[in-house]
Amino acid sequence: MVSILRSNQPIAWLIVPATGLFWFLLAIWRTDTAFLSLGIQAIGSLTIASMAHRVYVRYGFVERGDPALAWLSMVLLLMLMPQETLASAARSWLALLLLLAAVDQILQVHRQTSTSGLQFRSGALASLSTMLEPLHFGFVLAMLIVLSISRPFIFREWSMMVIGLVWGIAIAEAVSAFGPDWGVTIRETSETLNLQGYRTRWISPHFTRLWLIVLSVWGGGILLREKTKVSLRAHTTRTHLLILFWVSLLLASLIQPTYIPFVTDDIRIAFRGQSYGTLDKFLAVGAAFGIVGLVPQTRRHHGFTAMADTFRLLVILGSLLILFMPSL
Numbered sequence: 001m002v003s004i005l006r007s008n009q010p011i012a013w014l015i016v017p018a019t020g021l022f023w024f025l026l027a028i029w030r031t032d033t034a035f036l037s038l039g040i041q042a043i044g045s046l047t048i049a050s051m052a053h054r055v056y057v058r059y060g061f062v063e064r065g066d067p068a069l070a071w072l073s074m075v076l077l078l079m080l081m082p083q084e085t086l087a088s089a090a091r092s093w094l095a096l097l098l099l100l101a102a103v104d105q106i107l108q109v110h111r112q113t114s115t116s117g118l119q120f121r122s123g124a125l126a127s128l129s130t131m132l133e134p135l136h137f138g139f140v141l142a143m144l145i146v147l148s149i150s151r152p153f154i155f156r157e158w159s160m161m162v163i164g165l166v167w168g169i170a171i172a173e174a175v176s177a178f179g180p181d182w183g184v185t186i187r188e189t190s191e192t193l194n195l196q197g198y199r200t201r202w203i204s205p206h207f208t209r210l211w212l213i214v215l216s217v218w219g220g221g222i223l224l225r226e227k228t229k230v231s232l233r234a235h236t237t238r239t240h241l242l243i244l245f246w247v248s249l250l251l252a253s254l255i256q257p258t259y260i261p262f263v264t265d266d267i268r269i270a271f272r273g274q275s276y277g278t279l280d281k282f283l284a285v286g287a288a289f290g291i292v293g294l295v296p297q298t299r300r301h302h303g304f305t306a307m308a309d310t311f312r313l314l315v316i317l318g319s320l321l322i323l324f325m326p327s328l
Contacts, residue, residue: 005068005295013053013067016074020046023078040086044093045077051100052285056292059107060234061241069292076212076284079324092278095132096285099139102126103244106143109151110236116160119147123164124171131172135278138251140165142244150240208323209283213249215319216290220246223293245286252279291316 004012024042028035049070057065102125109115126143130136151157220242227235294316296309 005071006066006297008064008066013070015067016049016053016070017046019071019074020078036086037089040089040093041078041081044089045074045081048077048093048096048100048281048285049074051097051104052288055100055103055107055241056289058104059110059237060231061237061289063230063234068295069288072288072291072295073285075320076288077281079320080208080280080284091132092281095129095136095278096281098125098129098132099136099282100285102129102139102143103241106146106244107237107240109147110233114157115151116157119157119161120164120167123161124168125164127165127168128172131169131176133278135252135282136248138248139244141251142247145247146240146243150236203323205280209253209280211319211323212283212287212291215294215316216246216287218290219293220290221293223290241289245289249279249283249286252282 004015020042024038027038052073053065053067053070056062056069061069102122105118105122105125109118112118122143126136126140130140147158147161220238223238224235224242230238294312296313
């Protein structure tokens with residue numbers, strides 16, 4: 001298992017689409033979910049896993065590229081997947097893709113002479129993602145934190161980022177003027193989630209989310225402690241990615257749209273259903289960037305280190321089996 005996940009051979013990456021295909025066939029056999037819905041979920045998960053893999057290998061997160069992060073993202077996305085309507089699924093997948101595209105832009109600012117274009121694009125992509133899924137709003141703050149610690153204050157660069165944020169909001173508002181009735185879409189999403197969602201799980205979904213966060217913090221701590229073993233570029237990339245995802249997830253989990261004043265109970269319930277579905281997809285990708293630190297490296301260890309590697313791998317696999325075990 002470790003040899004496959006930590007291999008840098010292109011054929012090893014086939015474990016990711018193979019996992020998606022296995023899930024797709026199993027879901028067709030064991031559930032009554034519509035074929036189109038399953039197809040959208042499988043393709044969406046593979047697309048997001050591919051984008052996460054690009055971020056993972058392009059900026060030195062690891063010494064050599066491997067499919068570990070893509071596989072973890074794919075598995076968590078499929079296992080945390082809520083049942084959704086077509087419109088809500090398309091919106092949430094697009095929002096998550098735009099958010100990862102913004103991450104890709106932000107990580108390029110490392111040691112650049114000028115980042116005006118990068119900051120404009122990152123701001124625009126972040127605002128578009130937030131307009132599609134409001135729970136992504138914390139990413140804007142996380143982006144500001146990362147840019148403030150990685151770049152000196154240059155008025156032109158920061159003003160371009162602000163312009164990008166405003167430009168993204170303007171584009172989203174212009175498109176929404178000709179788009180669907182989002183209120184109806186949200187209510188449909190809530191009804192689907194409440195009827196077909198997490199009730200078949202053996203473990204509470206709230207405990208599942210909490211445990212994945214614990215695993216992510218554990219793995220992220222291991223990654224950050226390896227500062228002296230990796231290059232400055234790798235350590236910077238790891239730090240920035242963990243800030244981006246952890247700050248965003250913290251704010252998304254603390255501020256639920258359930259408490260919006262001056263709305264009816266039906267809309268409040270609908271937003272709660274939407275927020276949990278969005279939060280789970282976001283959590284799947286964000287947690288994977290920390291949990292990947294628990295996957296042992298292929299270099300041979302002996303004694304206590306080898307035992308620790310084996311223990312961490314067993315924790316990951318055991319967690320995936322237990323947390324997502326269906327109730328009988």
